[in-house]
Amino acid sequence: MLPLLDAARMRALDKFTIEEVGLPGALLMENAGAAVAAKILEKFALRPGQGQALFLCGKGNNGGDGFCAARRLVNAGFGARVILVGGRGNVRGDALLHLNAFLNSGGEVEE
Secondary structure, three states: OOOOOOOOHHHHHHHHHHHHOOOOOHHHHHHHHHHHHHHHHHHHOOOEEEEEEEEEEOOOHHHHHHHHHHHHHHHHEEEEEEEEOOOOOOOOHHHHHHHHHHHHHHOOEOO
C-alpha cells in the first residue's frame, strides 16, 4: 500500500486543522481511532465477545490513536489488548488523555 501523505505533509495538515480550522488534536485522534476500530470490525466481521485485537502503542500521537481504537472496541464489547512501549510516565498531551479514557473504560495496559 502506498501512503497518501508522507509524515511531513500529515503533520502540516494536522497543524492546519488544529490552528486554522479550530478542531482540537484530541478530536482528530478520536476520529482516527474510531476509523481504525470500525475497519477492524468490518475486516474481521467480529461479534461482541468474539476475538481480541492487539495494539502496540507508543507514547506519542499514533499511540493515542491506538488507545482510542482499543477503547472503542472495549466499549462495543470486544477484547482489546494494549501493550505500551515507552512507559506510562512518558505519555503526554492528547495521547495521555486517550490513554486515561481507555483505562477509565475498563481497559488494561501492559508495559
